[in-house]
Amino acid sequence: MSPEGQQEPVAERGNAGMFVPRFAERASKSATETLAFKFGGSSLLGADRMLHAASLVRAAAAAANVVAVVSAMSGVTNRLIEAAKKAQEGNTGEAAAVVDALRKQHEAALTTLIHHENERARIRRCLEEVLAEGRRLCEGTALLRELTPRTLDAISSLGERLSAPLVAAAIRELGLPSEAIEATELIVTDAFHGGAEPQMQLTRAKSQARLRPLLEKGIAPVVTGFIGATAAGQLTTLGRGGSDYSATILGAAMDADEVIIWTDVDGVLTADPRLVAEARTIPVISYREAAELAYFGAKVLHPKTLNPVVQAAIPVWIRNSFAPERPGTKITPEGRSIGGGVKALTAIRDVTLISVGGPGIVGLPDVLGRTFSTTAEVRANVLLISQSSSQNDICFIVATVDAQRTVEALRKEFAQDLAHHKVEHITVDSNVAIVAVVGENMRGTPGIAGKTFNALGRENVNLIAIAQGSSECNISFVIEEQAVKTALITTHREFGLDASPS
Numbered sequence: 001m002s003p004e005g006q007q008e009p010v011a012e013r014g015n016a017g018m019f020v021p022r023f024a025e026r027a028s029k030s031a032t033e034t035l036a037f038k039f040g041g042s043s044l045l046g047a048d049r050m051l052h053a054a055s056l057v058r059a060a061a062a063a064a065n066v067v068a069v070v071s072a073m074s075g076v077t078n079r080l081i082e083a084a085k086k087a088q089e090g091n092t093g094e095a096a097a098v099v100d101a102l103r104k105q106h107e108a109a110l111t112t113l114i115h116h117e118n119e120r121a122r123i124r125r126c127l128e129e130v131l132a133e134g135r136r137l138c139e140g141t142a143l144l145r146e147l148t149p150r151t152l153d154a155i156s157s158l159g160e161r162l163s164a165p166l167v168a169a170a171i172r173e174l175g176l177p178s179e180a181i182e183a184t185e186l187i188v189t190d191a192f193h194g195g196a197e198p199q200m201q202l203t204r205a206k207s208q209a210r211l212r213p214l215l216e217k218g219i220a221p222v223v224t225g226f227i228g229a230t231a232a233g234q235l236t237t238l239g240r241g242g243s244d245y246s247a248t249i250l251g252a253a254m255d256a257d258e259v260i261i262w263t264d265v266d267g268v269l270t271a272d273p274r275l276v277a278e279a280r281t282i283p284v285i286s287y288r289e290a291a292e293l294a295y296f297g298a299k300v301l302h303p304k305t306l307n308p309v310v311q312a313a314i315p316v317w318i319r320n321s322f323a324p325e326r327p328g329t330k331i332t333p334e335g336r337s338i339g340g341g342v343k344a345l346t347a348i349r350d351v352t353l354i355s356v357g358g359p360g361i362v363g364l365p366d367v368l369g370r371t372f373s374t375t376a377e378v379r380a381n382v383l384l385i386s387q388s389s390s391q392n393d394i395c396f397i398v399a400t401v402d403a404q405r406t407v408e409a410l411r412k413e414f415a416q417d418l419a420h421h422k423v424e425h426i427t428v429d430s431n432v433a434i435v436a437v438v439g440e441n442m443r444g445t446p447g448i449a450g451k452t453f454n455a456l457g458r459e460n461v462n463l464i465a466i467a468q469g470s471s472e473c474n475i476s477f478v479i480e481e482q483a484v485k486t487a488l489i490t491t492h493r494e495f496g497l498d499a500s501p502s
């Protein structure tokens with residue numbers, strides 16, 4: 001690299017006036033590097049943010065192939081789901097009002113973004129088609145008073161189908177050719193609506209066939225996040241917050257060198273800064289640690305995000321689109337150790353403790369098996385399991401949204417045993433939260449549990465259940481909901497997470 005090369009303008013200037021320094025380093029690298037970018041809803045809220053996202057894509061595209069994956073504008077998916085529920089109640093008026101509000105919101109962005117009348121009209125037609133589909137789906141739902149998971153997917157996916165054409169148009173406004181693509185053309189999934197799983201081989205074949213020629217022509221694809229389709233072409237969604245997952249699925253399918261998730265925070269933090277003022281950004285973290293944190297409620301990543309990239313060891317960055325000059329967090333296969341072994345803390349609220357038990361279960365060897373085949377049947381995500389050695393009680397935690405259907409299924413499964421008092425109770429407590437202490441290097445570091453529980457004891461935080469997996473990179477405990485903040489602050493301090501990372 002020539003010294004001149006290094007001194008070249010270190011930034012591309014987007015219309016939003018933000019400088020994007022990091023990509024300048026790549027200017028001398030091989031032009032065939034492929035990056036998958038993902039922009040979350042808050043990074044796309046309104047024309048200015050979209051243009052800014054577009055400028056990040058354009059800057060990076062000067063030296064790499066960039067595939068952008070976009071979420072719906074912030075709040076849109078929630079409103080679509082509301083519209084679907086209204087339609088199900090037969091309330092077509094309110095459902096239509098939501099669709100109309102979305103039309104206005106996207107139209108406003110379109111007007112600000114695109115100056116050329118023809119181009120604007122062209123995109124408007126795209127948006128109108130999607131909106132018309134939304135209206136028809138709501139009408140159909142209202143007519144039948146039935147909202148199937150398949151229809152809910154079709155309705156909730158409209159937000160991404162509206163944002164992608166706008167972002168592609170914004171990129172073109174900045175002079176870079178770009179095309180919006182619906183992920184139904186790329187990501188092949190199973191038919192589990194609302195939480196579909198990708199089929200990677202088919203996805204890879206489709207993505208390469210569709211995206212590679214565009215990249216070779218210098219066109220930046222903008223792909224709808226959150227969405228996939230079955231092999232038969234039926235639209236599915238990957239679950240709420242699934243655009244992160246879309247980005248890593250496509251990153252893996254396209255053999256990307258890096259996946260960069262642009263969000264509205266500086267990266268993965270040592271704790272939720274709203275609860276722990278001293279929280280800091282972690283510079284490097286391992287897949288394992290990040291997955292553990294995501295799984296345990298750190299809102300920064302969809303829990304499945306890292307699955308697709310593990311095998312190919314593709315690094316994933318979490319970076320702040322509002323402050324692209326900050327380095328963010330790099331998620332790598334190894335991470336980097338810091339003293340003490342504890343990297344971060346996280347808390348999950350909105351969880352429910354379910355316990356199945358009574359003295360009678362001691363002699364029932366299949367209670368455990370039946371309990372968890374039942375949770376699996378209703379696809380309840382079990383976040384934590386704990387069984388006392390007396391075997392009187394199995395308790396486990398699920399997300400509160402899954403709790404009712406889980407308990408109903410369990411009561412059905414154990415109806416006979418409950419009637420004969422072999423199982424005494426199936427109880428539910430939703431006034432709880434999980435706090436997890438996470439760090440890969442906790443493995444083999446004695447005393448971490450002791451230190452944690454001492455600190456909590458000092459602060460009078462009562463522990464309801466404790467679990468440590470044999471992976472030893474996570475100690476989780478269940479406490480009363482109202483003790484979360486105290487527990488986090490104390491533990492954060494105890495492990496010196498407020499000190500500068502090494």
Ligand code: ASP
Nearest residue numbers: 071077226240241242243
């Ligand atoms: N728009 C979808 C959601 O809100 C997916 C995403 O944002 O990642 O869940």
Ligand code: MG
Nearest residue numbers: 040041071241
């Ligand atoms: Mg999101």
